[in-house]
Amino acid sequence: MTTGTLYLIPNTLGDGDDAALAAVLPGPVRERAGMLASYIGENAKTTRAFLKRVGTTRPIQEIEIHELNVNTPAGEIDKLLAPLLAGIDTGLVSEAGVPAVADPGALLVRRAHERGIKVVPLVGPSSILLALMASGLNGQSFAFHGYLPVDANERTKKLRELEQISRKAKQTQIFIETPYRNRALLDALLATCAPSTLVCVAADLTLPSETIVSRAVSEWKKKPAPELHKRPAIFLLLAN
Template sequence: MSTGTLYLIPNTLGDGDEAALAYVLPAPVRERAGTLASYIGENAKTTRAFLKRVGTTRPIQEIEIHELNVNTPAGEIDKLLKPLLGGIDTGLVSEAGVPAVADPGALLVRRAHERGIKVVPLVGPSSILLALMASGLNGQSFAFHGYLPVDANERIKKLRELEQTSRKAKQTQIFIETPYRNKSMLDTLLSTCAPSTLVCVAADLTLPTETILSRAVSDWKKKPTPDLHKRPAIFLLLAH
């Protein structure tokens, strides 16, 4: 028996109606997502909510949904591949944005390749790339670092390292923060980095409240900072 195909299904970057869904997910992606009988998601409840918004060709309760998140032991990955190995096409969906990028699905995709399962990525929004596109910073060389240290001193140390790397390699440095700590992150950025370092903050990407600001640190300090509290945001810096 041939194996099924693992489809990497993008999600929206925030809540919205069908019009918002159509804005960020092409019709062929929505159609494919609606036909699959098997899904792997970070949370079964939110995966069902996504499928309800997309629209499915079968009752949602008949769709098999398995969870893969940061608490899933590595040894459980192969169990998640069983439907695929049995010939059933399966979707991997993230809570927001594209699967397997800043997302626990990467190990599943790797194992799928190792087991000879076809992997098909579908088009959708990536907050990391959208922020880079809109930043005006170097899009030829960049690095994504995920979350920076929570400890204040360690965070400052890490930011100085990133700024030094950026200056030496002329490379954009990209990272994220837990939404309720966004203000603290921006304040630390502006107090740590050199006046000439470019800093971009992109919040609520693709949503009606989208905010994208890109300025030198010295200019950030001259203007009011946006309210970023509990808003999903991407931070970027480029040192000269």
Template sequence: MSGVLYLIPNTLGDGDADALAQVLPEPVRAQAAALGYYIGENAKTTRAFLKKVGTERPIQEIEVRELNVNTPPGEIEKLLAPILAGADAGLVSEAGCPAVADPGALLVRRAHERGVKVVPFVGPSSILLALMASGMNGQSFAFNGYLPVDAAERGKRLRELEQLSRKANQTQIFIETPYRNRAMLDTLVATCAPSTLICVAVDLTLPGETIVTRTAADWKKKAAPELHKRPAIFLLLAS
């Protein structure tokens, strides 16, 4: 009989064991501590996560393998092999929920194809936390990942998303590399109609958490929070 693939959420930023306890329920931490096989984007940060969890066995005895954007598709089966042989495993992401905007989704899909039981656990999702706190439409929304880096292409894509939002009354959610956050906000404010709502959610679940929703017109009038190199989620809703 094959083992179980547990999807174990991570914190949304750096922190100690006390910080981990603030965002992960005790049953999740207990299951995470009991596993002897882990798959994560980076072996070093996965072990750092396990150190905060407090494992039942020495960390050096826990097998950790990597699954990230550089993993060849053919390696997925090898990652699944110990689970098919009966070992329970934990899948973790660099931050937040595994398999959501995360390469771990490939492993989860293959697990279903091979009849492996997949168990998702409760934990912080920056996408959903930002949506919850934005005041925007939570009945219809779309996550669009990263937008184009080129300024002209980014503006074009934002106009497309604003038009879609207006037509479908749908919240559009996206992210940016932290050092380009300010450029993203500037493009949003310059591109969107004055009445379009724009939300910026920064450092979610962290001590510096800041969530601000304003119209594009109000963003032009009021000071923006400091965004440089801070993890942020952007949302818009056009009327």
């Protein structure tokens, strides 16, 4: 039996109107997303909300939705492939941005490859790449580290380590933080990094409130920082 195709469906980076949706998700992507009868998402409720926004060719209640998130046991991953193995095209959608990047879908994609299931990534916004594009930092060599340690001492230790790697390899270091701890991370960056180290903060990417600031630590200390509380943000540094 021919297997179905696993489509990696991008999501928006925040709420917005139809014009905002069209600006970040191309028409063919929205059309493909609306045709699928099977979905895998982090949360069934938000997956349905996404489908309502893009529009579907069938009633949403008829679309099969399975959940895959940080609480899903690794042993349950193979069960999520059942529709695909039965020949049903299925979409994998993230809560925001692209699936399988800073997202729990990566293991599912790996399992799909192992079972001979075709995987098709579709075009959409990645906050990591958008921030890198807009930062002015090194786009030839970069590394994404996800979340840094919550403990202040461990976070400072990690920042020093990343700055050292950046200086030695001339590599941009990229990381994120829980939105309500954004200011604490920025303060730690400015207190830890050398005056000449470049730091970029990109918040609310693709949204009307988008803010991107990129400057040396010494300049950050001279000028007011943007309000970052509870705003999804990407942090980047490049040591000279």
